Amino acid sequence: MTTLKRADARKNIESIMDAATTCLARDPDVSVAEIAKVAGVGRVTLYGHFESRAALVTQVVERAIRHSDEQLGAIDLDGDPRTALSRLLEASWQLTQQYGALIVAAEQSMPHEQFQAVHLGLLDRWKPLMERGRRDGSFRDDQPLEWQLTLLQSVLHAASGAVYRGEIKASEAGGLVDGTVQAALTAPGSTRG
Amino acid sequence: MTTLKRADARKNIESIMDAATTCLARDPDVSVAEIAKVAGVGRVTLYGHFESRAALVTQVVERAIRHSDEQLGAIDLDGDPRTALSRLLEASWQLTQQYGALIVAAEQSMPHEQFQAVHLGLLDRWKPLMERGRRDGSFRDDQPLEWQLTLLQSVLHAASGAVYRGEIKASEAGGLVDGTVQAALTAPGSTRG
Numbered sequence: 001m002t003t004l005k006r007a008d009a010r011k012n013i014e015s016i017m018d019a020a021t022t023c024l025a026r027d028p029d030v031s032v033a034e035i036a037k038v039a040g041v042g043r044v045t046l047y048g049h050f051e052s053r054a055a056l057v058t059q060v061v062e063r064a065i066r067h068s069d070e071q072l073g074a075i076d077l078d079g080d081p082r083t084a085l086s087r088l089l090e091a092s093w094q095l096t097q098q099y100g101a102l103i104v105a106a107e108q109s110m111p112h113e114q115f116q117a118v119h120l121g122l123l124d125r126w127k128p129l130m131e132r133g134r135r136d137g138s139f140r141d142d143q144p145l146e147w148q149l150t151l152l153q154s155v156l157h158a159a160s161g162a163v164y165r166g167e168i169k170a171s172e173a174g175g176l177v178d179g180t181v182q183a184a185l186t187a188p189g190s191t192r193g
Numbered sequence: 194m195t196t197l198k199r200a201d202a203r204k205n206i207e208s209i210m211d212a213a214t215t216c217l218a219r220d221p222d223v224s225v226a227e228i229a230k231v232a233g234v235g236r237v238t239l240y241g242h243f244e245s246r247a248a249l250v251t252q253v254v255e256r257a258i259r260h261s262d263e264q265l266g267a268i269d270l271d272g273d274p275r276t277a278l279s280r281l282l283e284a285s286w287q288l289t290q291q292y293g294a295l296i297v298a299a300e301q302s303m304p305h306e307q308f309q310a311v312h313l314g315l316l317d318r319w320k321p322l323m324e325r326g327r328r329d330g331s332f333r334d335d336q337p338l339e340w341q342l343t344l345l346q347s348v349l350h351a352a353s354g355a356v357y358r359g360e361i362k363a364s365e366a367g368g369l370v371d372g373t374v375q376a377a378l379t380a381p382g383s384t385r386g
Contacts, residue, residue: 140376146360147369150351158347167339176340183333184377 013049015039020060021102028105032056057109064102065122068095072125081133085185086178088129089152093174096156097163123149133185140187148185155181206242208232213253214295221298225249250302257295258315261288265318274326278378279371281322282345286367289349290356316342326378333380341378348374 019039023030032053036046050056075091077084106115126149133139139148159173168176212232216223225246229239243249268284270277299308319342326332332341352366361369 143369143372144361144365147355147373150355150360151348151373154347154351154354155344158343162340162343167343168337172337176336179336179381180340180344180377183379183381184373186376186379186381188372188376188379 009049012039012041012045016041016046016049016056017060017063020056021064021099024057024060024105025098025100025102028101028108054109057105061102061106061110061115064099068099068122069125071095072122077129081129081136081138082182084129085133085139085182088126089156089178089181090174092152092156093159093177096160097170097173100160100164123153126152139185140190142187151184152181155184202242205232205234205238209234209239209242209249210253210256213249214257214292217250217253217298218291218293218295221294221301247302250298254295254299254303254308257292261292261315262318264288265315270322274322274329274331275375277322278326278332278375281319282349282371282374283367285345285349286352286370289353290363290366293353293357316346319345332378333383335380344377345374348377 016035016039020035023035023038032046033043035056036043039046046056050059071091072088072095075084075087077088127145130139130145130148134141134145155177159168159177162168163170163173209228209232213228216228216231225239226236228249229236232239239249243252264284265281265288268277268280270281320338323332323338323341327334327338348370352361352370355361356363356366
């Protein structure tokens with residue numbers, strides 16, 4: 001293959017993955033034909049690079065997970081645990097919004113164990129901060145840590161669903177997520193500022 | 194049909210619906226053959242009463258919704274809103290546990306609008322209590338009511354998932370749901386007992 005042809009192939013692959021990310025984030029059931037159309041390539045070209053819809057979805061999800069992991073990894077988790085939690089929640093909410101229904105597409109196309117493994121990898125980012133905050137009294141420790149991690153994830157998904165259904169505005173969702181999680185991590189009888 | 198035959202038919206229908214409730218609550222993808230086996234009837238008898246798997250699931254779900262609605266309707270929602278909320282959460286958690294994966298089966302088999310309509314009917318039970326608690330200062334009112342209703346539902350589902358995955362014990366889940374929701378409904382800076 002010539003250098004020019006290789007550059008063309010790379011460009012096509014990138015267009016297809018970008019288009020697939022956008023399309024799947026809107027509609028997890030979007031067809032390959034629609035993705036090819038948005039990418040500006042033919043279906044034959046698409047299938048030349050990705051052997052099946054599932055293979056394309058897997059690569060798109062893996063790229064989104066890598067990107068999410070980089071974004072979350074760049075966040076300063078030092079200092080006051082409550083403030084650090086707000087930073088982490090804000091970034092997580094942005095990623096939840098950006099990738100939206102991609103998570104649904106992933107659950108449909110990837111083997112369950114594989115999806116759980118990469119998704120749980122992201123949750124690991126929360127663990128040291130939650131542990132530190134529980135130790136220094138910033139967060140309640142009368143509930144299991146596992147439950148609190150599940151709750152964080154569940155509030156983010158609830159917000160995503162509520163925005164999708166038009167119950168809350170996308171612009172207010174980040175604040176609601178933060179306000180809800182911060183309150184849920186406060187033990188009864190204690191006060192926070 | 195003779196009286197005896199009618200009684201037999203009624204008994205079979207009841208056995209099939211009980212078996213379907215139990216089986217679907219464990220596994221939303223359970224086969225009709227398995228349901229018939231658990232009910233102690235043949236597949237031909239089952240299809241004589243329910244024309245398709247979807248028809249059976251719909252009737253089972255409608256019965257579960259009616260039962261849930263009766264259970265929730267029997268709860269005393271007067272007096273201190275926080276205590277009333279605990280009663281409502283406890284009953285809702287019991288129903289969530291009892292019917293488990295039935296909700297997943299319902300989403301797969303019933304038209305989306307029909308499912309939403311019956312499910313939202315149950316959520317209406319929460320609304321007057323939440324409104325009263327927001328008015329008298331028992332619950333925070335710095336977040337939209339719609340969001341708080343979504344959150345209640347989402348915490349119940351999170352607990353159900355966490356029990357299923359073995360992250361928390363079924364016996365502690367009710368307390369975690371109550372403790373989490375009560376905290377989430379407390380505004381920052383305020384204290385509750």
